[in-house]
Amino acid sequence: MRITFRVRPRRTLARFSSDARARFAGRYALGKHMPAVETKQGMRFAWRGEDRAVRVLGGASSEILGGANLAEVLRDGFEIEQRAFRALERGEPAEPLSIHTSAGVPKSLDDFLAALRPHLPSWAQAEDDWCVNLQAEGSSAVHAAIDMAIQVTQPGADLTAPAARTRVACGASSYHGPASTSPGGGIPLGAAAKGLTHPVRYPVPSPFLRFRDESDDAFHARLRAEFIEYLDAYEHELGVVLFEPQWGSSVASTPWPPQLLRAYVTEAKRRGLAVVCDEVMCGLGRHGQDPRGATGCFLTECWDLRPDVVTFGKSVGGGAGHLLSGAILLKGASALAAASQTAYQSHTYAGSSVRALCNAASLLDRLESLRADVRRVEAAVKPALDALREESGGRVLTQGQGALWGGLFAHSSLAERSVANVALKEKCAAAGVLPYFVPVGGFMLTPRYDDDPELLRAAVGDLAQCCLEVVEEMKWSDGDLLPRVRA
Known part of the structure; x- marks a missing residue:
């Protein structure tokens, strides 16, 4: 039996836009959201009602490719969707586009797992005792990682x-x-809402924790000693130690010093604690580092960290709205199977989207060939940020690698950095450039790997000029600043 649907008239674009800003309780305060995006072409976004496109440098590692490259990633899933649509119209059996996890899994899961395997660290491939839990976004992937690790x-x-x-x-x-x-x-809501998170944090190599006139060697030695003291005090309560090999918004893309991070991981594992490396921001080759036996997909491999679990983020789904993320248990799948256990952090449609799995498999198959593109991004971004650090007199700290970069306003007071952030947003809006503004005061840059290098270089140059104008207006003295790096 065919059902005839009565279709309501479409709302006007103008009405929808005002409704969305007033009623969408999302990232920004009600009524403060960015305009609706009419079209995208790489880093150029056309906002409704605006005369010129804005150059978007942010996105928090949510997109990897654009244009024809993205179309190739999306092709297989799009064709499945077309076949399913035609079959549904004819009333025939159709390829499923998603499946409730209680009823089965999509056949595209096999292709995804085959595409993922070569990107695991070589030791994990050799031992072949891994499994993956799939989610829709990064925070759920982290919860799944903690679950499996414990x-x-x-x-x-x-x-x-x-x-x-x-x-x-x-x-x-x-x-x-x-x-x-x-x-x-x-x-x-603070730590009370987070259940298992320990209320005391371990020390990290952030500029906020550095002593004045402290050399790198002295800073790292002090942190390592303090981390050992931390574990001595709380080891009996801990099940998991969670690391970000390269921070996202919390420290504006700052990478850990690799040797220090290896020392932390080694110490935690020596005590029998599980280690999770959260690579939602820096994974999938965004870090740009050389591989170490596999493909260089994860910093975990490149820096030989050997955690128990590594996470990946939603950009694996192509960055086109088909959400997928996950946590890879690198060793121990056989133990879970023998005990008839699984990851309990799951939901009814976890890893069930055929489009997301197809997109991810296609992207993973191409990922190793994109390292040259990531290095072109670094070549376009790094000189402008190095110059910004120098020309600002250290009032903007810049850092990063590959296609993940950031800048921090260097005043020691969060209140002052917040004032500077407000000014930066206004200047960037006038310049037609949009980084990802970070709460600690500054910005993060996560370009697509195939963004046009010249367009990217110009946009980052405009952003740097905005930053220089802000610090000139703020008139901070050297004594106001965070401790600087000293060799």
Whole structure:
């Protein structure tokens, strides 16, 4: 039987736009959202009602490719969707576009797993004892990683006992998802809302924790000693230590010093603690570092970190609205299977989108060939940010690697950095450039790997000029600034 639907008239664009700003409780305060985006072409976004396109440098690692390259990634899933649509119209059996997890899995899951395997660290491929949990966004992937890590490293433990080692250690500067529910950020509800997150943070190599006139060697030695003291004090409560090899918004894309991070990971694992590396921001080759036996997809591989679990973010789905993320248990899948266990952090449509899985498989198959593009991004961005750091007299600290970069206003007061951020937003709006503004005061840049280098170079140059104008107006003295790096 064919049902005839009565279609309501479409709302006008103008009415929808005003409704969206007033009623969408999303990233920004009600009524403060960015305009609707009419079209995108690489980094150029056309906002409704605006005369010129804005050059978007942000997006928090949500997109990897654009234009014809993105079309190739989307092709297989799009064709499946077309076939399914035609079959549905004819009333015939159709290829499923998603499947409730209680009823099965999509056949495209096989292609995704085959495409993922070569990107695991070589030791994980050799041991072949891995599995993956799939989610829709990064914070859920982190929860799944914690879940699997605790199960595998504490087999048979009563995790409901009052003395159970289930707490999660987070760095003093970290962000692993929405602050009200995820490890890391402390607002608006604080640590009390986060369940397992330990209320005391371990020390990290953030500029906010550095002493004045402290050399790199002295800073790192002090941090390592303080981390050991931290574990001595809280190890009996901890089940997992959570690391971001390269920070996102919490420290504006600052990479960890690799040797220091390896020392932290080694110390945690020596004590029997599970280690999770959250690569939602820096993974999928965005870091731009050389591979170490596999493809260089994860910093975990490139820096030989050997965690128990590594996460990846939503850009694996192509950055076109087909959401997918995940947590890869690198060793211990056989133990879960033997105990008839799985990742309990799951939901009814986790990893069930055929389009997302097809997109991800296609992207992963191409990923190794994109390293040259990531290095072209670095060549376009790094000189302008290096110059900004120098010309600002250290009032803007710039850092990053590959296609993940950032800048921090260097005043020691968060209140002053926040004032500078407001001014920067106004100047960037006037210049037609949009970085990802970070709450600590500054910006983050996560270009697509195939963004036009010349357009990117010009946009970053305009952003740098906006920053220089801000610090000139702020008139900060050298004594106001965070401690500077000293060799």
